[in-house]
Amino acid sequence: MRRALAALILTAPLLLPAASRPALAQAESREGIYLQNQILQLRQELDQARRGGSALGGPAPSVAPRAGGGAPQGEMVGALLDRVTALEEEVRRLRGRLEEAEYRGRTLAQTVEKLQGDMDYRFQQMEGQGGRSGSPAAAPSRPAPPPAAPAPTAAAPAAA
Template sequence: MAPRLAIRAALLALPLLAPLPARAQMDSREGIALQNQILELRRDLDAVRRGGGGSVAPVPVPSRGGGSAAPQELVQQLLARVGELEEQVRQMRGRIDVVENANRRLTEDVEKLRGDMDFRLQALEGGGRQGASRPPQGPAPAQAPAPPPPAAAATPGPRTAERAIADGQAALGRQDYTAAAAAAREVLQGRPGPRAQDANLLLGEALLGERQFQNAALAFNDAYNVNRRSSRAPEALLGLANSFQGFGARREACDTLAQLHSDFPRLSPSLAQRVEYSRRRAQCR
């Protein structure tokens, strides 16, 4: 757990660097400048088509045999220049999309880390309050020994990981997403062992039900990374793709579904039907 907390602490400091918005802003200014050039060239084209070819000065036209180029040649050069500028605008828009997507992912990671830290702090504070509420115990007065309580009245011990996951699945079935998420976190905070993947899948499904799509994506990603070749790894990838769709990352959702199809070509009929439904929802090609 210590390396994971160190990574989360480092991620919390990343927003202070914040290089991404500046780059996106720079690309936006260059894109606006290109759009202005395209508008000027289009105005020049309109002037040439109306017969005013003498007013176009920005594009030099080589002469042939001492005479000026025909208006049709000038129009072709202007169209070629417009095409080049439009291609540059498309490339810049693509770079802006990449930067904005990376910035959005970084923000989601930071929010996830803050949520995890708040949850852990609340758990620690709750344990401290319970310990402080216990009254001091002094020596008991002499009295006859009480009979031992019956075995059925004994206080039950803590839930095992298997019991907590079973209770969480039952809560998920009745759409009690808060109880399902609490059961999953209970397992993950202890010693989950081989049930870590099951607990992360349960947590991801509960967060999907609560429409916390970014946190659900992180939970499904953790479930996949526990064992990428297990029988439940395809469920983790499907949950990750559905989480991506939840917050509008359709490209990432389709890439995840493509990876699912490549790594696990043979799926059970029910899981294959769910994957196909997710592909149609994301409009994957």
């Protein structure tokens, strides 16, 4: 029994790496599949751009031949880099506008809060001054109630 347990303990470290190999291979294959999908997508976008349409929704980048007779792929890469740079600039500009709008929204909310607090304070002051001027404002004076029905006379017999 002890020998079997000792053998199991000694062989366990050797079996653990073998058991983790499928998980490692699976993770590597997932990364490989992801990279292959990215490459395929980029190839499709490049083919579409070559055919005259842009995958980004804008006009197709114009590829002007260079005087040195450079490779068309190099020119395409340059055009795509220019397009990416333009898109990055647009994103920066839009983020700036968004931050400005958020700032304006925060300052407007703070201003409204301050005005509301000021109005509440002024209403409290007005209510406090109204109570000190004379009769209490919470209990307004009422006119006297009309007299009740006439009282019975002593000559009338009382009904039992």
